[in-house]
Amino acid sequence: MTAAFSSISEFKSVLANAPSFNEQAFNDATQRNGQLTKPPAALGRLEDIAIWYASWRGDATPKIEHPQVIIFAGNHGVTARGVSAFPADVTAQMVMNFQHGGAAINQLANTFGAKLDVHALDLDNPTQDFTKGPAMSTDECLAALQTGWDAVDPETDLLVTGEMGIGNTTSAAAIACALFGGAPETWVGKGTGVDEAGLALKSQVVGEALLVNPDRDPLTVLGALGGRELVAMAGAIAHARVLSIPVILDGFICTAAAACLERAVAGALDHCVAGHQSDEQAHIKLLTALNKKPLLALDMRLGEGSGAALAIGIVKAAVACHSGMATFAQAGVSEG
Template sequence: MTAPFTDLAGLRALLQELPAPDAAAQADAAARNAQLTKPMGSLGRLEELALWYAGWRGTSRPRLARPQVAIFAGNHGVVARGVSAFPAEVTAQMVGNFEAGGAAVNQLARAFGATMTVHPLDLDRPTGDFVTEPAMSEADLLAAMAAGWRAVDPEADLLVAGEMGIGNTCAASAIALALEGGEARDWTGRGTGVDDAGLARKAEAVAQGAARIVGESDPLQVLRQLGGREIAAMAGAILAARHHRIPVILDGFICCSAALVLHRAAPGALDHAVAGHQGAESGHARLLEALGKAPLLSLGLRLGEGSGGTLAIGVLRGALACLSGMATFAEAGVSDG
């Protein structure tokens, strides 16, 4: 499937032409929820989650049949500064592990009935070192976002976007700092497990990268200057899902940095997305607050790879099973008071 944009103007147009949920289906789902054999509101956020999903899928009794997990991989020039505990070669090695079915996210996707696709993006051509130069050219940015768009199965009924890229928590931290402000230490965590010296190098790179583009207010340009191909691809995939009316479960800190770009580019751009979890990476809670998203889970995860978002598929399955499968008071012959 070809992405419907060839330049930034076309991309910006898509950000201003965002489909809305089906209000009638959502209202019908809410009416059904009010008649189910339980006290109103007794299932808490599960009820909200089911109604949200019903609106985006256009049915009052939705079922989850074709969830998709799409993993994007990219390499980062900033890794040469010693900001990661692992070398860049690990990115390609982990792609092989995904493709062989050996990673944690493979197991989670299988457990919750999701198909999983893996999309390496020019791994032999790392992005520029964002401390001293733009991470990507405009052509690189557009190509990566188009790759994300194409990766989304239009027949899917849920998307989880994940990533692999040594050094990408550094890039995500720089994006968050540039778009949200604060101090580099507010957004910079240990990622793959850097020691104190590595954390200091990482925070310095984040600060210098954001300082290099101070005054840049265009979120897409911030992504181009500081991001990675896998982060851009996740943004493209999340945007494609919106245009296909496919609900999205956001993963961790890196995925949420991609989502932040869309959120700042077009208010409401993430209405079709929920936060799967709050991870242990420093800055993720603050980033979720900036997105206005309350996480479904909080289990101390910091793996990335779409793992937390994929795990949250189970919560969504439970919510939909209750809305669509429970009996109403009338059907069960139970007095509703």
């Protein structure tokens, strides 16, 4: 598959010109929701989710039959600063675990009938230490966007993107801080489980990264402070928008990558819902900035797309109720 962009500016143009939701499907789904055999708003947010989903699929009575989970893996040069409790070698080891079906995300994808794809992005060539300059060159950023773009199956009808990359909570914190401001310590968290000294070091590293990478253009921020897996997630989410595929965002790292799209083009994440609020302390702050209310809050902080994959069940249930329930007329039930 060939991407519709060959430069960062062309990528932004593609994103800016991507289709919006189908207004007729939205209206029809809203009308149908009002006729179903239940009191008004009795299914709460499930009703909103179903109508949102229907509007992006262009079908007032949709079904979810082909969900896809894509895991992108990348290594970060900044891990040399000691920002993670685990060595960088764990990234490749976990990729093998994904490929052999042994990770949490494998079980969750299987539970909800999702196809799982894993893409390792040049693990033997970590990004540059972004406290010394940009993590990636423009060409490297474009290559990762292309990988994410190409990873989306056009037959997919619900997408989850996840990641694996030791050091990537530091990268996500740097992106969030660059995009939304504030002190670095308000964006860093424990990640893989660092102690208080580790938190202080992460704050210091984020501060250094922002000083040496002063450009705040959102897509420049993505390449300068992100990792290949974050950039690939952004590419996949953007392609899903072009294909009108609804997306469930995962935790802090995924949301930070996605935030670059929203800050670059307002409304770029309208086809996305937040799958969960992770236990990474700044995630809720990031979701609030993006006006995304999470579907779940289970104190998860694993990554891998796990929280979003769990939320596939919520979206599937919402759509099943909406499309499968009888109307009052069909059931012969009085509307009162």
